């Protein structure tokens with residue numbers, strides 16, 4: 001459904017599909033979510049010959065914060081980047097399974113990938129403002145999606161910066177280079193930039209890992225407010241952070257989804273041994 | 285412990301070595317500029333005129349240009365510029381110090397810079413018009429000469445305007461009629477139609493010919509008035525020489541001039557050097573056409589090479605699938621930079637001049653054939669040849685610039701829903717702009733210094749007119765052009781008057797360096813502006 005290389009995999013997946021999968025009924029990964037915005041359906045992904053995701057099925061609840069946790073290299077980023085098809089940009093990727101966004105397969109030939117990425121925004125681990133002014137950074141998305149008028153842009157920029165809790169700090173220097181901001185401010189600018197195109201979902205890949213505790217706290221606080229309007233998916237290494245900010249948590253291990261459920265339940269009463277080991281820190 | 289101190293010693297000596305290498309480099313650059321400046325800029329300074337009486341009684345008037353000890357003797361000799369080339373054959377003379385009996389600096393010793401034959405050194409005697417004497421005696425002639433020269437300068441300007449204006453126009457109209465006639469002959473029209481057209485053209489030709497004749501008659505009479513006044517001047521050994529006033533570029537009495545006047549003269553000569561046309565087979569006058577030709581050619585080259593190089597690099601880095609083939613292309617491009625430049629010249633001659641230029645002539649300038657229009661060397665072909673020569677530099681620098689744009693910035697743009705093209709246009713290219721400009725700087729510097737390939741694709745010793753002038757269509761890219769690099773070669777190796785041109789070689793070289801530095805400076809300023817705009821200013 002996505003890459004040409006993937007066609008060669010289809011025979012394999014047919015075999016898999018033929019087998020009824022009791023995992024789908026595993027309560028450890030099937031929390032009662034009624035209103036989901038993204039449905040991942042037995043997704044597997046290979047980087048060349050190397051399998052990075054194995055049969056992952058997960059439902060992302062609307063206007064909630066979902067956290068992906070797990071040890072390094074378990075496939076959190078890979079899963080996240082599947083959701084807005086950023087993995088298209090990587091060579092030799094093949095994908096099996098499906099991801100549905102609002103009921104529509106994102107791999108469908110009719111899906112406009114640029115529209116998809118507009119609706120599912122992304123914030124990266126390392127803040128990546130463009131080497132342009134603060135204003136231009138936020139206006140970038142709206143501009144490429146066709147907003148022209150200065151008044152409209154001004155309004156979007158202000159609203160986005162306010163939503164990202166950055167407005168008061170930068171309102172007097174919108175024309176300055178974005179690279180002159182502090183690390184935490186840059187990361188919030190990236191969030192504002194993502195907000196500016198009015199997405200429905202924002203994916204955040206370890207957004208605080210390069211920040212000090214105060215900047216981290218600011219962003220965590222911000223995330224709470226953002227759930228008013230957006231669905232958030234956050235990858236984090238920090239268990240406290242996951243438990244603080246998220247409503248649902250998914251634990252991945254070696255490319256597999258081990259456990260998924262309401263955050264409180266998962267941290268207090270993990271159903272799987274691996275999860276318990278990981279959240280209690282007994283994990284290597 | 286021992287090992288540690290050894291490596292420390294090594295480290296320290298490396299510091300010294302690298303620092304020393306840098307210092308040496310700087311020293312060489314400074315020495316180069318100093319040598320050029322001292323040898324070149326001295327040439328415009330007016331020395332006092334000295335009258336030497338030699339032991340054998342002969343007298344010499346001129347400027348002492350240099351003094352040196354004669355090898356293996358303790359005596360010294362002097363290089364004296366004596367001018368008066370038409371009388372003495374050589375305008376420089378070596379005189380042994382031992383031969384000199386007296387030295388004087390006569391107040392009224394006069395230097396006349398002339399359009400032809402170079403400098404005249406001597407004393408003023410008379411001004412004549414036809415048979416009558418207008419002024420006589422050194423002082424009277426000196427004071428009459430100034431206003432008279434102003435008048436002659438105006439007359440000369442009028443003559444020049446007549447030549448390049450109406451006369452040139454009539455000439456071109458005649459040439460057009462001649463081409464029309466050839467066209468009619470080739471068209472194979474019906475007999476009477478052809479005859480009618482031919483008579484029509486002949487009628488026009490006759491009319492234009494008449495206009496031409498009146499104009500040339502006027503020109504002849506004006507030229508006659510122009511040379512009607514002459515100065516009679518006497519050399520130090522008593523020979524008299526009649527010089528038309530209109531031929532005098534400058535009349536100077538250096539021994540009467542104070543420092544301020546001398547400096548003014550220096551400035552005026554320097555200005556003449558950079559702003560005037562050359563005279564006397566390039567040994568005198570200015571080198572403006574060469575400066576103009578060099579700068580124009582480099583800019584044309586830049587216009588051609590920028591899109592070519594940037595687009596090629598863009599494809600290689602952003603669109604092509606990275607693999608063995610791309611790697612091979614990359615190596616080939618780098619190697620292209622190492623191909624001797626004369627090879628590009630030969631290619632330019634075969635491909636641009638004969639191939640493309642010849643086809644253009646055959647298609648659009650048929651009536652002018654066999655005289656080529658584009659099918660011969662010209663500034664356009666020279667620029668394109670240099671563009672090919674420098675394109676590897678631009679490609680390599682642009683690729684580096686593109687590679688320097690971080691992946692996460694591209695992803696940031698794509699994650700907002702931008703297409704690849706939008707990402708390249710709005711994020712990648714602006715980010716790579718400093719790198720691209722660095723490539724352009726290198727390319728322009730290289731192009732400005734190339735001489736060899738240009739000698740076969742359109743550079744000439746003396747171009748009759750600039751590639752851009754007031755004549756429609758104003759830009760004449762098919763024209764031949766002058767170039768500072770070739771000018772240096774021409775002055776240094778092709779001129780019979782070595783002593784006169786030696787300082788000009790240095791001055792021209794200095795100017796060439798200056799032109800390159802200036803162009804680079806502009807590019808560097810632009811680049812730094814871009815850098816500032818695209819990178820952090822705060823700490």
Ligand SMILES: Nc1ncnc2c1ncn2[C@@H]1O[C@H](COP(=O)(O)OP(=O)(O)OP(=O)(O)O)[C@@H](O)[C@H]1O
Pocket residue numbers: 047050052070071072073074075076077078079090237
């Ligand atoms: N572009 C790629 N090409 C090949 N293999 C990759 C690529 N990206 C990731 N991988 C591999 O896929 C696996 C999952 O990587 P991923 O980045 O998703 O892990 P992660 O859970 O985000 O780890 P971390 O917490 O360190 O960011 C890893 O083994 C990694 O080496």
Ligand SMILES: [Mg+2]
Pocket residue numbers: 076077078205
């Ligand atoms: Mg990751």
